[in-house]
Amino acid sequence: MSIFSKRTIGLLTKHQKEKVIASVLEPQIGCFIQHTDAYDTDLLGTFTQETPRYGSQLDAARKKAVLGMELLGLDIGIANEGVFINDPYAGIMPWNNELLVLIDHQHQLEITGFSGAPAQNNNAYLSHWEELQKFADSALFPSHYLILKPTDEYHPQSRKGIQDLANLRDAFEWAKSLSEKGIVYVENDLRAFANPSRMENIQKATINLANKMASLCPRCHTPGFWVNDIQRGLPCNACGLPTNEEIAKIWACLKCTHKETEGMKVLKFADPSKCHHCNP
Numbered sequence: 001m002s003i004f005s006k007r008t009i010g011l012l013t014k015h016q017k018e019k020v021i022a023s024v025l026e027p028q029i030g031c032f033i034q035h036t037d038a039y040d041t042d043l044l045g046t047f048t049q050e051t052p053r054y055g056s057q058l059d060a061a062r063k064k065a066v067l068g069m070e071l072l073g074l075d076i077g078i079a080n081e082g083v084f085i086n087d088p089y090a091g092i093m094p095w096n097n098e099l100l101v102l103i104d105h106q107h108q109l110e111i112t113g114f115s116g117a118p119a120q121n122n123n124a125y126l127s128h129w130e131e132l133q134k135f136a137d138s139a140l141f142p143s144h145y146l147i148l149k150p151t152d153e154y155h156p157q158s159r160k161g162i163q164d165l166a167n168l169r170d171a172f173e174w175a176k177s178l179s180e181k182g183i184v185y186v187e188n189d190l191r192a193f194a195n196p197s198r199m200e201n202i203q204k205a206t207i208n209l210a211n212k213m214a215s216l217c218p219r220c221h222t223p224g225f226w227v228n229d230i231q232r233g234l235p236c237n238a239c240g241l242p243t244n245e246e247i248a249k250i251w252a253c254l255k256c257t258h259k260e261t262e263g264m265k266v267l268k269f270a271d272p273s274k275c276h277h278c279n280p
């Protein structure tokens with residue numbers, strides 16, 4: 001029996017993340033998710049230019065989790081914080097990193113879940129309705145909502161959560177009329193409820209969190225027993241010098257000093273193509 005089963009976990013969000021988070025955690029962990037939107041999480045940061053994010057991604061997630069626990073009077077809470085960047089491979093595709101944090105005051109425990117994946121995020125400057133229609137198609141509208149602003153992304157006024165053609169047309173005329181040169185800025189609305197590809201990634205991060213919550217330390221049974229380090233330095237097959245290739249995964253407990261080594265590659269060597277001495 002898990003230390004989380006039958007417990008009520010607080011979740012502060014006003015962007016409808018409770019459905020996907022509860023659908024993963026409740027059946028897998030046997031806990032209950034209690035949702036509140038009694039605090040405006042946009043005050044801790046927005047994807048649009050109005051409010052810079054509170055601290056790092058983890059800081060912001062922790063802050064939300066604790067606020068949710070306080071609002072609901074619970075000793076355990078969960079929260080999500082997402083960022084959009086360029087993909088870590090070629091640096092050209094929109095990429096979305098979703099982080100979940102679970103804070104359990106009763107057991108003095110913090111467990112994180114993570115998923116990085118492509119998600120819809122695009123923007124453009126345009127001045128004709130036909131251009132906007134073309135952009136909307138490429139930006140997966142209307143399943144993914146849009147935001148319009150006059151002139152550029154720094155304009156103080158905006159129309160957010162645009163989800164149908166009539167509203168898009170209306171917002172376009174509005175933004176154009178407020179823009180000196182008739183230029184309109186359009187972007188995907190990245191809030192979870194407005195961006196299904198992001199919501200899918202939040203679900204993946206929740207699955208990652210659930211797996212960690214269910215993984216117990218073999219020695220002290222604390223949940224969250226997971227890979228915390230990767231040992232690199234597999235020797236090159238040609239010159240014998242260490243490469244950046246993986247030797248083993250190190251699993252570690254969050255509470256005690258117990259560690260386990262997984263997949264130790266004994267008497268194995270890295271291909272010289274991975275060696276920066278042989279193949280710089």
Ligand SMILES: [Zn+2]
Pocket residue numbers: 236237238239240241272275276277278279
């Ligand atoms: Zn080498």
Ligand SMILES: [Zn+2]
Pocket residue numbers: 217218219220221222253254255256257258
């Ligand atoms: Zn342990």
